[in-house]
Amino acid sequence: MRRDLIVVGAGPAGLCAAIEAAGQGLDVVVYDENAKPGGQLFKQIHKFFGSKEHRARERGFRIGEQLLQEAADLGVEVVLGAPVIGLYQGLTVQAQIDARIERVRANGVILATGASENMIPFPGWTLPGVIGAGAAQTMANLHGIRPGNDLLMVGCGNVGVVVAYQMLQAGCRVRAMIDAGSTIGGYGVHAAKVARTGVPFHLGHTIVRAEGDARVESATIAQVDDRWQPVPGTEKQLDVDTVCLAVGLSPSIQLAAMAGCRMLHLPEMGGRVPVRREDCSTSVSGLYVVGDAGGIEEASSAMIQGRMAGMACAMEQGFISPVVGKDRLRMLRDSLDRLREGPFGERIRGAENRMQAVLPSRLEETA
Amino acid sequence: MNRISEHPVLGTFAKGRSVVFRLDGRAMEGCEGEPIAAALRAAGVLVHRQTARRNEPRGVFCAIGRCTDCVMVVDGRPNVRTCVEPLREGMQIQTQYGLGTLRHEGAGS
Amino acid sequence: MATSWDAVIIGAGVNGCAIAYNLAKRGLRVVILDKTDVCAQASGQNGGGVRQSARDPRELPLAMLSVSLFSSLAEELDQDVEYVQAGNLRLCTTSEQETAMRAAVAQQRVDFGLDVRYVDRGELEALNQHLAEWVVGASYCPTDGHANPLLTTYAFARKACELGAELRTGETVTRIRLSRGTVRSVVTDREVYSTGLVINAAGIGGRAVANMVGLDFPMTPVFTEVLVTEAREPMFAQMIGTASSDFYGHQTTHGSFVWGGFVGYETFLHDGHHGGTQRPNYPEVASAICRTVLRYFPGLGELNVIRTWGGLIAQVADKVPVLGPVPEVPGYISATGFSGHGFGIAPAVGRVIGQAVLGETPDVDLSPFTADRFGPVH
Incomplete structure (x- = not known):
């Protein structure tokens, strides 16, 4: 069997890719390993940033509901409980559905496989009660279960401050926020909300160990010196039953790597990533990577990237004229640029320049 | 009790009906369709398994089926990722000690 | 300079x-x-595989020397290489295979003094309890084994x-x-x-x-593939092969099974344009290995495959x-x-x-x- 387009991952990036392509008449199937679609959108109960064009002030789970409806209206087939276990030569996708392996070929494949949480090892890091910040979010916002009662949040980036705020909303006590850096990297509005509830922020601190027999009973933090080493004598023991690690994300690149995409190590994108042109195409013909799978950003830019790849696929396969398609791609590109204004965007642009040296843009080609 | 009864943004959670399952023979209650790990966490259980080499306790880490730290023996089948496996009525769940053995031993017999 | x-x-x-x-x-x-x-x-x-069984007679002296070196390799290199010397079983499923295997085994004993013999179903079951019923016997070379490459x-x-x-x-x-x-x-x-x-x-x-x-x-590059399953308690320690050479593998010391196998047209899979750095990959091979392994070890059907990999071997004529x-x-x-x-x-x-x-x-x-x-x- 052959489809026009296979999208892997039904999160914000994947759904937008499917919607954009299906809107141009492509026959699209989306595979997702989870029982429910939406990726991480349904955990994101906070309001989005940016301007109205980026759906600012809307909550993630509402956006998720709208995207699913749009996809359904356009006839996109979403197959759930279907992990894609391989991407082979000739854009051949293998998905596992229960005990069956489904093998489908496609004229285009868009990978929107997201990211996985990083961890940092320390004595006691394997104790039950040491969890990813995303895990805390999943437990509270998807399943309605508090992951613990007294939490230590390790990491004050966007994920750290947003999840800390959401844990407070879920009724947990956040005993402390720590970060080895000297500044709060996360959104000011969420950091301020957390701080206003009286949660102490210990900057320049790291976790030394988690203590307990069969579960976390306390955790010790300490100041770090300029070589990130704990300073003896500055240890503080905190009375917590849960340690949340919000220490970054890594792009889920396995399928792109398996397909043979050229890769680069770009720390500003979260590590090793497939090299992409600005329309999210890779070095493998017909293969696109969008969202966190191509480099860590956030849901708003993931959605625009998805639309760009969907449109580029439609153009590549002759569903839309290059003139109209490129106009749409430039419009999306401008929207992405506006979203990336500011210091974080600066880093992304630096990474894009390095990638462009490997794979030159196709947008600037004459039609 | 770790269940959130009223959430300021999400309101109440649409959960499945209450069902009885067993952990190491002990009867417990959870909501049908929620991940086994969620039901266990709500019931105050954090230790899912003991490791093969050092006999150390392990529980949930990623909660999205990625890390496999939360695996248990479910209805006789070891290495089941409890953070993504839906709870069903009457499930027999066991703490996993080590790697687990095959369910159907001796295929030739 | x-x-x-x-x-x-x-x-x-x-x-x-x-x-x-x-x-x-x-x-x-x-x-x-x-x-x-x-x-x-x-x-x-x-x-x-660290195997003497079914080696080409030209290579067998090297294989026998290697087995004697493997036994002290960990000590020599200050590194546990997960060497397990628990024998190799080459499984037979027909009387024709049994006849040929008995002859081959006798030859290796006589020509090279290799400690290898044919074991019938009864003795085989004492060595390995997980084999399908159609396996009639096997060659058994107790000094064979496996290590972590x-x-x-x-x-x-x-x-x-x-x-x-x-x-x-x-x-x-x-x-x-x-x-x-x-x-x-x-x-x-x-x-x-x-x-x-x-x-x-x-x-x-x-x-x-x-x-x-x-x-x-x-010499030409030939594509080959291996898969790894989730880990389970130890079931058997032998290196496994078959008389029809359709798959091979073993259970590693940490409990995963490593199985390699063939679809039969490997020689034609590699398109020769990868320049030796890009690994090719083909969707047919892993499922072929699974089907073959399960014909010999039907009880392994519930194991999840956690990883597969393909690579190129340098095959001489x-x-x-x-x-x-x-x-x-x-x-x-x-x-x-x-x-x-x-x-x-x-x-x-x-x-x-x-x-x-x-x-x-x-x-x-x-x-x-x-x-x-x-x-x-x-």
């Missing part, structure tokens, strides 16, 4: 690293060059470096210069290595390296390597073309190539492995 070396080894696979270790141990100043990395091709992708290769590399060897990865050999017909230097994309000895252990790149000194032999000095090019030594079974004999290859380099008589006769055994190519 050229640096000066006693020997340059091209290829950081298990055989290249084993040779480097043996030469460094004997006091030679050697450098290992690899265009990608240690274990990048077949050494990082094989099933880990990555640990073994890195252990050789590390020990060689401790003894003064240098390992340089990400560096591509572009030329071998001869002077008056004798090896004089090796040129890479970075440097010139002045040396009188070059050892071609370049695996699938070995034919191109041979071409650099005006030699050629019939007659399926044994090209090994040893080549008299027409003094200073050039071949150790390539292992045809998919080079891991298990690597410790022996390291030793005999070391002996040949030093002008000693190798423990194993290398005359069946000469480069000119195929006759003139042109």
Whole structure:
């Protein structure tokens, strides 16, 4: 069997890719390993940033509901409980559905496989009660279960401050926020909300160990010196039953790597990533990577990237004229640029320049 | 009790009906369709398994089926990722000690 | 500026690293060059068999020497290489296979004194309780086993470096210069290595390296694939193969099963345009391995496959390597073309190539492995 387009991952990036392509008449199937679609959108109960064009002030789970409806209206087939276990030569996708392996070929494949949480090892890091910040979010916002009662949040980036705020909303006590850096990297509005509830922020601190027999009973933090080493004598023991690690994300690149995409190590994108042109195409013909799978950003830019790849696929396969398609791609590109204004965007642009040296843009080609 | 009864943004959670399952023979209650790990966490259980080499306790880490730290023996089948496996009525769940053995031993017999 | 070396080894696979270790141990100043990395091709992708059973008779003496070396390898290299010597079972499912296997086993006993015998279903069940009913018997070689190829290769590399060897990865050999017909230097994309000895252990790149000194032999890259299952409590420790050679594998010391197998048209899968760095991948092979394994071990059906990998093996027309000095090019030594079974004999290859380099008589006769055994190519 052959489809026009296979999208892997039904999160914000994947759904937008499917919607954009299906809107141009492509026959699209989306595979997702989870029982429910939406990726991480349904955990994101906070309001989005940016301007109205980026759906600012809307909550993630509402956006998720709208995207699913749009996809359904356009006839996109979403197959759930279907992990894609391989991407082979000739854009051949293998998905596992229960005990069956489904093998489908496609004229285009868009990978929107997201990211996985990083961890940092320390004595006691394997104790039950040491969890990813995303895990805390999943437990509270998807399943309605508090992951613990007294939490230590390790990491004050966007994920750290947003999840800390959401844990407070879920009724947990956040005993402390720590970060080895000297500044709060996360959104000011969420950091301020957390701080206003009286949660102490210990900057320049790291976790030394988690203590307990069969579960976390306390955790010790300490100041770090300029070589990130704990300073003896500055240890503080905190009375917590849960340690949340919000220490970054890594792009889920396995399928792109398996397909043979050229890769680069770009720390500003979260590590090793497939090299992409600005329309999210890779070095493998017909293969696109969008969202966190191509480099860590956030849901708003993931959605625009998805639309760009969907449109580029439609153009590549002759569903839309290059003139109209490129106009749409430039419009999306401008929207992405506006979203990336500011210091974080600066880093992304630096990474894009390095990638462009490997794979030159196709947008600037004459039609 | 770790269940959130009223959430300021999400309101109440649409959960499945209450069902009885067993952990190491002990009867417990959870909501049908929620991940086994969620039901266990709500019931105050954090230790899912003991490791093969050092006999150390392990529980949930990623909660999205990625890390496999939360695996248990479910209805006789070891290495089941409890953070993504839906709870069903009457499930027999066991703490996993080590790697687990095959369910159907001796295929030739 | 050229640096000066006693020997340059091209290829950081298990055989290249084993040779480097043996030469460094004997006091030679050697450098290992690899265009990608240690274990990048077949050494990082094989099933880990340390097997004498069903070896080509030309290779069996090397395999027997290797088994004797493996028993002390961990101690010698200060590294547990997960060597398990629990025997090899080659499974038979028909009376025709049984007859042929009994004859082959008798031959190996008589010709080489190998401790191998045919076990019937009753004795087989005592050795392995998990076999399907249609398996009628097997050859059993108790001194066979398996080891971890990555640990073994890195252990050789590390020990060689401790003894003064240098390992340089990400560096591509572009030329071998001869002077008056004798090896004089090796040129890479970075440097010139002045040396009188070059050892071609370049695996699938070995034919191109041979071409650099005006030699050629019939070798082609062939795609092969292995899969790994989730870990379970130990079930059996033997290395498994079959009379019909349709799959092979074992349960590792940490509990995963490693199975390799074939679809039957591997020779035609590789399109030859990957340049040796990009691993090809084909969707047909893993499912073929699963189906075959389950015909012999039906109880394993509930195991999840957690990973598969494909790679290229350097297959020579007659399926044994090209090994040893080549008299027409003094200073050039071949150790390539292992045809998919080079891991298990690597410790022996390291030793005999070391002996040949030093002008000693190798423990194993290398005359069946000469480069000119195929006759003139042109």
